[in-house]
């Protein structure tokens with residue numbers, strides 16, 4: 746069975762391209778290691794390093810990258826964001842607890858917090 750590696754946003758943030766660190770970038774909850782691609786980027790390496798260790802989804806989409814760019818991206822995929830850190834759940838207010846569990850706030854008219862992932 747092939748399992749997809751999962752990362753937290755915190756782990757990705759360490760790969761900010763500084764002091765010899767790799768350059769990772771998040772696009773639509775997927776984590777890419779683009780360290781070796783920087784010099785080849787038609788928009789220049791700096792446009793990507795600006796988002797090193799961060800979520801570049803909005804800016805990547807804003808430019809309107811072609812299908813070629815999307816295909817190219819696939820080869821740099823190293824994993825996905827951990828459930829708790831995915832955009833959809835963050836929007837709902839997901840929160841890490843100190844023991845590594847992840848919870849969502851209760852739904853309206855409910856007192857129960859919703860556990861979505863236990864790390």
Ligand code: HEM
Nearest residue numbers: 779787788792793796801804805808810811813814817818
């Ligand atoms: C948030 C990060 C990124 C930003 C802001 C960005 C921005 C840009 C811009 C402004 C251009 C146009 C360059 C020009 O025409 O002078 C460009 C082109 C391109 N970028 Fe990015 N880029 C980003 C990340 C990436 C990544 C991660 C890949 C692939 C691994 C990629 C692949 C390409 C390709 C192939 C082109 C040529 C045009 C196309 O096929 O769409 N870019 N990018």
